[in-house]
Amino acid sequence: MDIRYQFSKHLFWDTKIEDIDMEKHAPYVVQRVLEYGLIDDWKLLRSYYGLKKITEISMKLRELEPRALSFIAAISKTKKEDYRCYTTRQSNQQHWNF
Numbered sequence: 001m002d003i004r005y006q007f008s009k010h011l012f013w014d015t016k017i018e019d020i021d022m023e024k025h026a027p028y029v030v031q032r033v034l035e036y037g038l039i040d041d042w043k044l045l046r047s048y049y050g051l052k053k054i055t056e057i058s059m060k061l062r063e064l065e066p067r068a069l070s071f072i073a074a075i076s077k078t079k080k081e082d083y084r085c086y087t088t089r090q091s092n093q094q095h096w097n098f
Contacts, residue, residue, distance in 0.1 A: 003048055007033070008041050022048065030057045034068035051076055059083050 004017050011032045012020065022029060026049065033045045045054065055076040058064065064072075064085040073080045080086045 003044065006044055008038055011036055011041060026053075027057050027061060030054055031061055031064060031068075034058065034072060035065050061085050062088060 003022065004020055020029065030045065030049070033041045037045070049057075055072065055078060058069075058072045058076075059078075059082055061083070062085060064083070069080055069083060069086060072078075073083065
């Protein structure tokens with residue numbers, strides 16, 4: 001069975017699963033699983049790409065939810081500061097709350 005069909009259906013609600021290329025669209029797949037996936041989705045992703053590749057892809061993402069960032073940093077034993085989404089987020093100016 002194709003790995004794309006083994007992921008939870010809710011992960012790719014906005015696209016046709018047949019159109020996803022696991023190599024070409026790896027950042028998209030990794031981000032979706034980290035942010036919205038279940039533990040079985042994580043296990044499937046890890047078995048397909050491996051932790052090293054997932055970490056490398058995650059480090060280059062422009063955006064990643066804080067919980068997903070904490071998870072991948074903890075599981076890969078890396079620093080949050082090494083991730084692009086962390087350094088980019090920190091440089092954004094916050095609006096004043098009146």
